[in-house]
């Protein structure tokens with residue numbers, strides 16, 4: 016910003032967007048001193064219900080299978096589903112130095128608002144900035160210990176929480192989860208552009224609900240229409256990390272709260288692609 020500039024004069028200025036006045040300050044928060052996290056990966060989706068939490072947990076499974084230490088920070092404060100997927104109903108313990116994450120059967124460390132509420136069925140009725148503050152605390156106050164990868168299960172969309180996570184946590188990359196529907200191209204692009212504008216690399220796209228295999232004849236049925244994910248990935252210059260069909264085994268593992276027992280064979284190569 017030159018000396019003649021005022022904040023108001025930025026609108027319409029030819030240098031807007033490239034001058035130092037507009038470069039965001041580094042707002043990164045320090046991790047808890049008892050955390051040593053080597054990589055932070057955000058799992059995002061442009062809209063709700065595409066199976067983002069299922070993909071987060073599947074990714075955690077694949078990483079565990081390859082011997083990595085993994086944590087999941089459930090940043091979906093108003094719709095937390097990660098603890099239940101792992102059968103965790105206890106409350107996280109605290110100490111002077113911070114909060115201990117809960118540990119699932121397979122060793123995945125988990126922190127979620129549901130592990131802090133007295134009654135896990137109580138709704139969280141807080142305004143955006145309060146919710147975003149809690150997510151930040153899951154980074155600054157939780158003692159994650161030694162982790163190869165921390166996965167952040169984001170709430171859908173491009174609101175307060177994804178913005179806070181991208182600004183406050185040292186996110187190394189994002190995985191965008193989507194489904195094969197009409198509006199997907201636009202929605203994926205929104206999620207992609209948000210990451211790009213925040214200088215976060217997009218590691219690739221995962222398509223969920225891609226098809227259904229008829230149990231009788233084995234025919235693939237494209238329940239939500241024909242997939243355009245390959246075209247979209249090519250347009251954005253990113254890659255497709257996996258295509259997951261509607262699979263009863265995955266739904267049952269969620270329902271039975273035993274996601275630590277299920278393998279997601281459709282994401283077999285994802286770890287090599289993103290690490």
Ligand SMILES: Nc1ncnc2c1ncn2[C@@H]1O[C@H](COP(=O)(O)OP(=O)(O)OP(=O)(O)O)[C@@H](O)[C@H]1O
Pocket residue numbers: 060062063064065066067068069070091094096170171223224259260261262263265266267269270
């Ligand atoms: N490929 C799949 N096959 C069968 N069931 C699936 C599949 N993907 C997700 N599900 C089921 O759909 C439900 C919603 O999935 P999930 O909670 O992962 O969605 P989400 O995108 O995280 O939702 P939200 O956006 O509301 O946070 C879950 O019960 C899950 O078991």
